[in-house]
Amino acid sequence: MQVEELVNQLFEKIKDEPCFMPYLYNAKNKSFDENKDWVYYSGPYWNELEAKAAVLTFITGQWLVSGENVARFENEYSKKFGFKSSVMVNSGSSANLVMISALKKRFRWNDGDEVIVSPVGFPTTVAPLVQNNLKPAFVDVTFSDLNFDLKEVDKKINSNTKAVLLSPVLGNPPDMDELGYICNKKKIILILDGCDSLGTKWKGKYLSDYAHVTSCSFYPAHHITTGEGGMVSSQDEELIHLARSFAWWGRDCYCVGSTNLTTKGACGKRFSKWLDDYHGILDHKYLFTQMGYNLKPLDMQGSIGLVQLKKIDEIHIKRREVKKRLEKIITKFLGGRVRILDEHSNAETSWFGLPIICEDYHLKHKLVDFLEKNRVQTRNYFAGNILLHPGYKHLDDAKSYKESSRVLDHVFFIGCYPGLSEEMITYIGKVFEKFVNL
Ligand SMILES: Cc1ncc(COP(=O)(O)O)c(C=O)c1O
Known part of the structure; x- marks a missing residue:
């Protein structure tokens, strides 16, 4: 029997088992439990096809x-x-x-x-x-x-x-x-x-x-x-x-x-x-x-x-869709106090994350704290001003880049990747609603 066929047979046997890649975006037998699961800021959008290809190569x-x-x-x-x-x-x-x-x-x-x-x-x-x-x-x-x-x-x-x-x-x-x-x-x-x-x-x-x-x-x-x-x-x-x-x-x-x-x-x-x-x-x-x-x-x-x-076009469409949906939810609850970064009219952005710009430092830190406590992962826009960091401060004076230094005060992002399920999106909405009703 050809090795490819053997691997296909093996995957047919194991791919629906709950222990097989249990973190998958479309995993069977697994639904999002809002009382214990995290909503990640991103993650791989893959399934058994990638696993099969890697195993075959190995x-x-x-x-x-x-x-x-x-x-x-x-x-x-x-x-x-x-x-x-x-x-x-x-x-x-x-x-x-x-x-x-x-x-x-x-x-x-x-x-x-x-x-x-x-x-x-x-x-x-x-x-x-x-x-x-x-x-x-x-x-x-x-x-x-x-x-x-x-x-x-x-x-x-x-x-x-x-x-x-x-x-x-x-x-x-x-x-x-x-x-x-x-x-x-x-x-x-x-x-x-x-x-x-x-x-x-x-x-x-x-x-x-x-x-x-x-x-x-x-x-x-x-x-x-x-x-x-x-x-x-x-x-x-x-x-x-x-x-x-x-x-x-x-x-x-x-x-x-x-x-x-x-x-x-x-x-x-x-x-x-x-x-x-x-x-x-x-x-x-x-x-x-x-x-x-x-x-x-x-x-x-x-x-x-x-x-x-083969999935990149689908990923592009989904990232844009999820971004739009989350933007609507967040603006409903916090519009006026946060701004979601938007694309230029000539751009068709494949969003890496959902960028949230807060009105001030306090709102950003309260919001990040609340989201994390409710298991919605957040990330800084990476280093903020890199010149504030020990490994880089010798390169130039961070104070000369005032707007850059404000990034850590105001900006963070959450996920808008295609692996976010309907339940996760609804849950994010609930967390934002809870935050404004605190
Ligand atoms: C803009 C940018 N450049 C470079 C990198 C480094 O990529 P890697 O983590 O694969 O080394 C990253 C990582 O996220 C990034 O966001």
Whole structure:
């Protein structure tokens, strides 16, 4: 019997058992118990199909390292989002790291060159700049959308500025036309940390269409997940070749899966005279063109990604629907005291979370406390102003970014992911109602 058939039979037997993936969004025999269950801020939107794909890869794989499934996922992902090339890595943070390392090498940026970035967001958007001896040039946010203020971006650009690094807040972009105009006018590139914004569109096109290169995260809180995982994608194949090299020990060879078993390799000249300073023949696999890392994912992650990719359009629609419904409920009870972040009229945002902006510090903290006590998970908008944090305060003076410093006072988010069931949405409504009637 074929292994696939055996695995199918096994899953048919176990998939309806209460102990099988009991946390699933559509788990049978499991309904939400509002007296003890939590409503998470996010979570994987997967079922037995992803589990089956991973098990099959485990059983049939030998080394389990990045192979055919990762290569197929890279190709399918590129096709879906219109990239020429992508490289999968083991996290979104690793994606950002190899993306910036590759950009610096590709465009011959110098140490100390500047990249514009918001102080508000996730730390590993900023860290790879410093790790590559580049200077993060911070621009304060505007409370209208919590993204960096585009007028200030324009003013901040100087002769050392090489790029703008955008990380749309909870998936929601600023005015991409204006940002694109600024970058073109100043002849600098736009980099997208797209970890929170997979599927978001501007004027009907993916945000990545407006950027030179885009990263993504597949951590379970994100739009699609492979457990841990990330991707760097671009139309610039040379850039992706460099990113792959940084993620694969710094080597030049780019053979994946079965091409590893060919004598000539993907380059067609595997055994050649590759080194200027060595007279003989070298295997391309051991040609090192950068000081790299090992940030490769496992092949099981590739097989999970292939299944998840088929669900991305459904996930996009559901995230938007849930966001709208929760927005209505919360505004009914707390309208005037909180504002739910909205999208620009040209944007079709794939919301990472439901961003709630409170009228003041006290309301935010009372509300967060109440929601958590009632098992509705909340999250800060990540670090708030990253310059307030011990690992980052040496980079610049947090006080110069006043609006960014207000983010922790006013802003938090709750989940709006597709795994929220009807019962959970109703329960969130009840908790907000209870809060206003305290
Ligand atoms: C905007 C942004 N960039 C980067 C990352 C890092 O991704 P990962 O957790 O996969 O390392 C995150 C994580 O949530 C993020 O939100």
